[in-house]
Amino acid sequence: MTVGRAGDPVDRARTVGEVGERRLITELTRAALADDSVGPLAGHDIVIGSGDDAAVIDTAGPTVISTDTSVQGRHFRFDWSDARTVGARAVIQSAADIAAMGGRTTGIVVSIGCPPDTTVGTVLDLNAGIVETAHRIGGRVLGGDLVAADQVVLGVTAVGALDGAVPIVVGGARPGDVLAVTGHALGASAAGLALLVDADTRGDTGHLDEFPTLLAAYRLPSPDLTQGPVAARAGAHAMTDISDGLIEELITMATAAGLALDVQTDRIPTDAAVHDAAATLGMDPQEWKLTGGEDHELLAAFPPGVLPPGWTRIGDVGLGSAVRVDGRVVRGLHGWQSFGD
């Protein structure tokens, strides 16, 4: 990482190319350290934070680590989401992977790539969303990198702690397990995206005002990531986050375990807005629930009788090797998922 150096306050209207990498990194570091929303965990695990070649974090036990990258025009558009929300979402994406192992996110490192003519304000807003969200989920921004690129590319690597729990792999399901998910509206993010695509295609934003919760779910999914450690403590056998759609995750889980997973669609948590939006757009709400990505809710297999509050049973694990939805065997989507913008 590049080490920033202090200076005068920086003008939000200037460009990244004008202000320079080191100068702006100093601002980003300052913002990461200055956020006063930080709760009682502040500095607890951090030996050396932002502002050196590398950070040092000291959490007892194994370290969970995952990385995710969001690309402008592929994973987000600044006319659909403001920079703050784009930054926040990138943190949730990586933190959901930590939660999916049963971990809590303790820190993140961030890479921001952007065109030189990007305004300083845009980068500061991206960073503000990143810092706020990291703090909100109990983590800290440990450092980052700022580079020139042809489009905005946001990489977040999250590290986390297991606090004594056994990490929960995706392939650990056992016959007789109960399949369950967190959240109250799978497919909400896909519904929000469909509304934005529809408005874009028709050149008419008329429907957008009717579905604020779905747009919010697309712009910034809000899974309860504390359910990851809860599931681990409850003895979950397998877990993953729903980033590529429920069916894709079920197929991965079934393939990894060599088992059959049966899901009943009427058990999948949904809400009226998802169904209303589907009716408005003439689309199938089941498709959003089953294949809609980016909700980042958790999918897990629990032994019978231990399902914690916050989880909804959607099916069961049995012998065989298939994913069945309402009794019918399904196959995965193909193609490059991240192209679905």
Added chain:
Amino acid sequence: MTVGRAGDPVDRARTVGEVGERRLITELTRAALADDSVGPLAGHDIVIGSGDDAAVIDTAGPTVISTDTSVQGRHFRFDWSDARTVGARAVIQSAADIAAMGGRTTGIVVSIGCPPDTTVGTVLDLNAGIVETAHRIGGRVLGGDLVAADQVVLGVTAVGALDGAVPIVVGGARPGDVLAVTGHALGASAAGLALLVDADTRGDTGHLDEFPTLLAAYRLPSPDLTQGPVAARAGAHAMTDISDGLIEELITMATAAGLALDVQTDRIPTDAAVHDAAATLGMDPQEWKLTGGEDHELLAAFPPGVLPPGWTRIGDVGLGSAVRVDGRVVRGLHGWQSFGD
């Protein structure tokens, strides 16, 4: 991270868009696990490796973490470096930051962004360079992400262990300390870059064959990163890696400590090729030695009398607040360093 699933071997000539993200991630994971060059450390610290939502690594003591991103056309060009070397270099960049804290790199997570029409072969070669280099320096590839982007963007986050050493910050120098660097030819990477730029500008690659070591130094710096932990054990007070040029790093170190750093240019390690290339191009070899980035050698401040083998004394730390080269106060470069391609 996305969880890959197994399948048939993949055709190197096909494109990433044709083959799909999950399929290719499976191949990348397979390559990371299959490399038989892995030495006795294999699997030692890894609880869960590539292939799940997140990896779990269990190294005793604090975790050092740093991230760096390389962008096609900014930090590398495929007509100047092959994909394998580009991947290898990205690992060295991040691992040098871990070494600069006194740590040894135990694992990396990788983000590869690329245009959908990138060949599978290019991505496999990038990955091969990443995996080989991670293994060579004693680390493992813990996981990664593959996304569509307009240009190749390579993000490497490295984690490392301190093995009981105190982390060495950039600002810890004390009056009376000895300034020292690793390596035998600072500026070699900048010289190699200058040769490539010259050949590009003149449309004549005639000089390139004369300076293979400089081209190699540009394409893949080879700092001895074990000197980071060596310096920590020897009691170094401050350390950083030379990624933005010696003077920039000296200014950062002086500013952070509020001290004066004095350097003598005739002590800076160099070699004949750097001077010969400068003469050939009509350029100043001192500028490469003082401001050439990307050597990734280490710069440290040691208490007197403890300088380990492998380090060259280039100057001293005193009271005041300045960087002086041969007695003259110098100022840093400005602008966005990563634009210097």
